[in-house]
Amino acid sequence: MSIISRGFRGKRRDAGDRLPPGQYLVEDFPVLSAGPTPRVPLDRWEFAIDTEAEQTHRWSWEEFMALPAETPTVDIHCVTKWSKLDTTWEGVSLDVLFEDVETAAEYALVYSYGGYTTNLPLEDLLDGKAWIVHRFDGEELEPRHGGPARLIVPHLYFWKSAKWVRGIRLLNDDWPGFWETAGYHNYGDPWREQRYEGD
Amino acid sequence: MTEHLDGNALAGPLGELFTVDMTSATGRCASCGLTGPVASLRVYGPDPGLVARCPGCEEVVLRLVRGPGSAWLDLRGMVSLRLNVPD
Amino acid sequence: MRRLTWRPAELVHSSAETATARTLRFRVPGWPGHLAGQHVDVRLTAEDGYTAQRSYSVAGPADGDLIELTVETVPDGEVSPYLTEDMRVGDQVEIRGPVGGWFVWRPADQSPVLLVGGGSGIVPLMAMIRARRQAGSRAPFRLLYSLRDPARRYYAGELRRPDPGLDVTYLYTRSAPEGAARPARRIGLDDLAEGGWPASFEPECYVCGPTGFVEAAADLLLALGHAPERIRTERFGPTGG
Numbered sequence: 001m002s003i004i005s006r007g008f009r010g011k012r013r014d015a016g017d018r019l020p021p022g023q024y025l026v027e028d029f030p031v032l033s034a035g036p037t038p039r040v041p042l043d044r045w046e047f048a049i050d051t052e053a054e055q056t057h058r059w060s061w062e063e064f065m066a067l068p069a070e071t072p073t074v075d076i077h078c079v080t081k082w083s084k085l086d087t088t089w090e091g092v093s094l095d096v097l098f099e100d101v102e103t104a105a106e107y108a109l110v111y112s113y114g115g116y117t118t119n120l121p122l123e124d125l126l127d128g129k130a131w132i133v134h135r136f137d138g139e140e141l142e143p144r145h146g147g148p149a150r151l152i153v154p155h156l157y158f159w160k161s162a163k164w165v166r167g168i169r170l171l172n173d174d175w176p177g178f179w180e181t182a183g184y185h186n187y188g189d190p191w192r193e194q195r196y197e198g199d
Numbered sequence: 200m201t202e203h204l205d206g207n208a209l210a211g212p213l214g215e216l217f218t219v220d221m222t223s224a225t226g227r228c229a230s231c232g233l234t235g236p237v238a239s240l241r242v243y244g245p246d247p248g249l250v251a252r253c254p255g256c257e258e259v260v261l262r263l264v265r266g267p268g269s270a271w272l273d274l275r276g277m278v279s280l281r282l283n284v285p286d
Numbered sequence: 287m288r289r290l291t292w293r294p295a296e297l298v299h300s301s302a303e304t305a306t307a308r309t310l311r312f313r314v315p316g317w318p319g320h321l322a323g324q325h326v327d328v329r330l331t332a333e334d335g336y337t338a339q340r341s342y343s344v345a346g347p348a349d350g351d352l353i354e355l356t357v358e359t360v361p362d363g364e365v366s367p368y369l370t371e372d373m374r375v376g377d378q379v380e381i382r383g384p385v386g387g388w389f390v391w392r393p394a395d396q397s398p399v400l401l402v403g404g405g406s407g408i409v410p411l412m413a414m415i416r417a418r419r420q421a422g423s424r425a426p427f428r429l430l431y432s433l434r435d436p437a438r439r440y441y442a443g444e445l446r447r448p449d450p451g452l453d454v455t456y457l458y459t460r461s462a463p464e465g466a467a468r469p470a471r472r473i474g475l476d477d478l479a480e481g482g483w484p485a486s487f488e489p490e491c492y493v494c495g496p497t498g499f500v501e502a503a504a505d506l507l508l509a510l511g512h513a514p515e516r517i518r519t520e521r522f523g524p525t526g527g
Contacts, residue, residue, distance in 0.1 A: 005377060006374075182248055184248075197266075238518075
């Protein structure tokens with residue numbers, strides 16, 4: 001039985017039915033980090049997709065910015081229980097980036113500047129479910145939120161939405177990423193509250 | 200911007216798991232070989248988990264995730280740990 | 287020694303330290319005692335089970351099962367405003383500790399001691415000063431206390447009273463009192479050379495404060511020839527609040 005601190009509520013807002021179980025609403029945008037914020041100059045930035053057949057597709061910043069952009073508005077859910085509704089982003093759908101990629105792989109390992117990794121089934125990146133974004137809320141994406149560019153996969157817990165994204169490796173076998181090898185759930189569906197290994 | 204704590208912040212979370220103080224133990228980084236007290240590591244977190252990095256090379260030395268009823272501890276970035284143990 | 291667990295703690299007294307900081311005294315039944323410089327984790331639990339926790343240094347020696355923390359209110363913070371503004375005597379939190387065996391001073395240590403505190407980083411250093419006084423230790427102490435302006439001084443009355451063997455120097459960073467010889471500025475080599483100990487005295491150095499302050503002060507101490515193994519640091523991070 002826990003001790004209750006009388007009158008303590010924390011910085012939370014009331015939950016609505018748009019919130020997955022166990023989540024609460026925040027108005028600010030918390031920054032969670034597992035290491036120093038990488039600084040990536042745009043003239044050295046690149047994004048790559050490496051296939052299981054060792055074919056690499058690369059985009060420089062200029063090439064990436066020339067791709068057709070979308071402006072998704074989505075709800076995001078962090079495994080540390082905060083959610084943020086109606087966040088607006090601008091970037092490129094993974095469907096566009098995968099247009100010329102030939103693959104039979106089932107798994108993707110996303111990797112970032114700074115060494116972070118996260119894994120998910122390839123199908124969770126396709127069909128309008130994921131973007132590489134470079135703007136948030138009408139502004140250039142700040143380095144602390146993953147700029148110059150980050151992945152967003154809003155239907156999974158937000159640790160899957162890798163900041164400072166550098167590339168995606170396609171794999172025949174699943175390869176658990178940074179948090180997935182340290183106790184967090186391999187898939188991370190917020191609506192099924194898959195927070196930790198075994199949930 | 201500096202955004203990390205130091206290894207002193209691991210004292211409580213590790214104190215839940217071990218009976219000796221781990222922050223005054225001396226560890227050796229598996230990447231660069233730097234040796235020093237756990238208290239001198241650079242610690243990021245506490246959420247989603249504590250990530251302790253070597254102050255010399257910034258590689259991950261230790262990770263600790265606490266869930267309901269379980270803790271996950273990853274020490275693969277550390278070659279060895281010398282603990283002060285009362286006789 | 288046992289594994290750490292959370293203990294219920296009841297607020298028995300709260301007093302203003304500055305306009306934004308309060309010293310809180312808690313009764314923690316079964317408190318095992320602690321060393322000067324150690325900290326505790328404080329956990330708040332809401333009625334629906336939501337929890338938040340933060341670490342705070344203990345400000346002085348325990349008095350039986352009573353311990354004191356000094357908490358700076360972090361604007362828009364989650365835990366500190368509850369502790370300093372909402373909490374009333376008789377209210378409860380949970381406390382886990384004491385923790386940390388690195389940033390500690392033991393009364394048996396006879397070496398000269400240099401304490402370098404930035405802002406609320408004074409708290410564990412004050413615990414060392416109080417432990418020294420309580421133990422009747424003759425280890426010579428020097429305190430360099432860096433802070434924005436005189437209104438932010440913690441423990442002002444207590445540090446003004448003579449305490450033989452303890453020298454206190456204030457280093458103001460924004461505005462110094464009128465007539466002060468040292469203009470307001472960040473801590474520098476001169477401050478540590480004049481207000482500290484020569485490296486040849488082999489003092490134990492304790493540096494505590496915000497990350498940027500700690501790194502600057504530790505670098506200055508290294509530049510003055512202090513051995514890295516005699517410089518102990520503790521940083522306050524961005525997750526405070």
